[in-house]
Amino acid sequence: MSDPGLLILASLADGDKHGYALMEDIEAFAGVRLGPGTLYGAITRLDERGWIRAVASSNDRRQPYTLTALGRTHLQEQLSALEKIVKTGTRRLRTV
């Protein structure tokens, strides 16, 4: 599971984060280190789709992002689909 967009959405699910905090959090919970180019490429696409949005910050250089309602719905859908795949795969592995 290394879709950068999904990892970012999952990371933002527990609170707003800026780029560096996202990078650290994703490495901690998924064991995936997103390069800066990949991370900001994904942030750009999520922002354009309206799944995340920039929020006001006291630090004008570090820009935190928050999950939008649309982004939350998309994340839930993706996680449900993944859950189904995990369950099916696990069950089939047991029967082999």
Place this chain on the structure above:
Amino acid sequence: MKWVALQLLRLYPKAWRERYGTEFEALLQDARLRPADLVDILKEVFQMRLRDVGVFALLSGIGLASGLSFAAAIPDVWVARSTVTLDGKDGAIYNAVSKALSRRTLLEIIERNNLYAVERKNQSIESVVEQMQRSIIVGTSEAGTIPLEYRYRDKQLGSQAMHEIVQIPDPDRSPRIVYIQDEKPWLRTAMPFVGLGFGVLCWILFRKKRSAI
């Protein structure tokens, strides 16, 4: 490493740098960068540039293809020109031309030369004859000569029809038919360029909209 990464930031599209440049720079300053990160940045720059080129190619391609389709859909029109010459007064000449362009005469010419084959299948014969009448332009009489023009999509058939029309007042005369292609070719040439221009315009608007996000 950081210095190189910060230089690579310049390779991003201007609109992207204006929107995300400052925060991306902050990330590059904060993160512990590895050599692989430089490749990662270059890869993203390349993809972003490629997307721009892709959108440009797609929109201009659609515009060009539409223009070419419109150009191909413009029918060929040929103009056959000739004159009717009769000794006598202008009134007599006009009468002779009127007879040549009468419904009955044109109907005979249509049937003999199989003109307007498609239209005859879909429309009444009266409207086909009217269409032919509208395609014939009678000029002003000058020294016993009246110029005639007939527009038709087939050069040979149009020319033959005109030949028969001008022979009706004077069957012994061997008329000279001049045919030229209608002025439409410039439109056919212009259409692809108009389509391409429209595609490029859409791309410019698309870029403006994207940079406004």
